[in-house]
Amino acid sequence: MIKPDTLLKLCSSVRITVICLFWLFVLTFWGTVAQVQQGLYVAQERFFYSFFFLAAKWIPVPGGQLILWILFINLVAAAITHFSKLRHWRYIGLKLSHIGLLIYFVSAFVTFHVTEESYVHMAEGEGTNLSSSYEKWEIAYWTDKGDTRKVTAYTLSGIKIGETIPFNSPDFTISVDQFLLNAAAFTKTLPASGVRPLNGSGISLLQPKEVQKEREKNVAGGLFTFKTAKKTESVVLYGAESVPTRLMINGKEYFFSLRRVKKELPFTIRLDDFKVKFHPGTQTAASYESFATLTLPKGGERKTHIYMNNPLTFNAYTLFQASYDVDSQGREYSTLAVVKNTGRILPYIACFVVFFGLALHFLISAFYKRLSKT
């Protein structure tokens, strides 16, 4: 049985710190290079968010999250072990800078767990107060036809076949017959039952496709049973439909849609103009930028210009220029990545505490030496 003191001493070893810092350097380099082939999000999850990942398909290698936890434990153990020896007031700066480093780890933990990533995709002239999840899907319905809708939605993560979606509507119940995270939709082929399900786009059949690691490339689809007081109907909903499926239930018009989970933004953003510049003689974009207007809930508007390395920051939200595309009618669309980080102030606090601690330690050391000399 290892004694607590021995364990603490082992954990506080500087060797662990050096090895971990070296491995973090390797991971940062490796992950950055791998982003080119694997894509940003896959590389992030594989190299930095994981405890372990497989290199060359079979060699388990420690991931960024594990290394950060080890470093955190190492730093705490070092603080407990060494701080007790540094009781003199002249070490206060050193202690403060270490506390600052611990705040860094706490902020990394908070950021990892509370940060929400989503995106906004708009054509010029379009605007929204919602951002879309990259990977999660929801079934949503509304009855309003105007520009403002009251939407009821349910996230389909972990949904089981046969499960009833707990909308608690007096007009209908919806149960899940099939849910595919990535699906291909067909308008021509009938399902094995021979019964054509209802769908606003004429889709009659869904077939599973391999789930892509790059989550934004998946398009979900589902077959649902809608039960009303009068009848039971099969309805197909597909994530790439640009129109909702309309159903008349008890004389009321309902619109149903399977779409990426929506998150409310504290403002409405409208894309006024989008500009893209290409490298001469190529179709490779040299730069692209969005000119947008924010409408605030309390009234008032704010013009903004978002481009590479110039994101829009609004409270806990940061909007980055992510990509663009052009539709078949030549309209330009801008995609803005939305990051909500309620703990974004913590790294600044950590940075300040480390700086203040080091400055204090430097000044005290200089002052203490001079005092000692006199």
Next chain:
Amino acid sequence: MQSFLVLLIVFLINGCSDKPAVRHYTEIIVDEKPALPPMVQAADDPHAGLNMSGAMTQPMPTANAHIKDKLTWTTPQGWEQSAGTTMRLASFKLIKDPTAIDCSIVSLGGMAGGLEANLQRWLGQIKLSISDEQLREFIANAKTLKTTSGLDVQLFDFTTLQKANTDGATPTILAAMLTVDEATVFIKMNASIAVTKEQRNAFESLVRSVRAK
């Protein structure tokens, strides 16, 4: 210390739980898109005015460029093919009476704005109005046929929605829909009921002749 640990555990449990629940939110839609250039918004565009934006981050496929090289067809006897436009892969007219029919082949990416929405709009073009139930019945009863290369086609005969005693000069539509790769291809003929009856076989032969390379 104990209370700190309890708080930490509560924080961790709350932070890690992700149970879905019914959510209610307000969606504000701003749609002040500028008008399309006149060439694209011409009457021959079967999708003019539709919101074609997808919810994905990938570019919406501009199907014409991709499909144009992939599709071939045989022009029916007595018909003449004219060059396509931005939206059309091809246009056809009758040699004996160039204004009698307006037939086009159009392809659009993905679900092409939705079948119901397209059919509703075409119904509007011939000034017909039907209920949602009738529209679904119309879609469900659509005739299906196979092209000579084995592609499945849905055929929408709008004359079936018009009364039997409707004047022969009344405009109507014959439309076919097929999927090639991830693009939806529409073949649509606008003509009077009388000419449609006369040219139905030619239209179907055009549809059957469509091949994907």
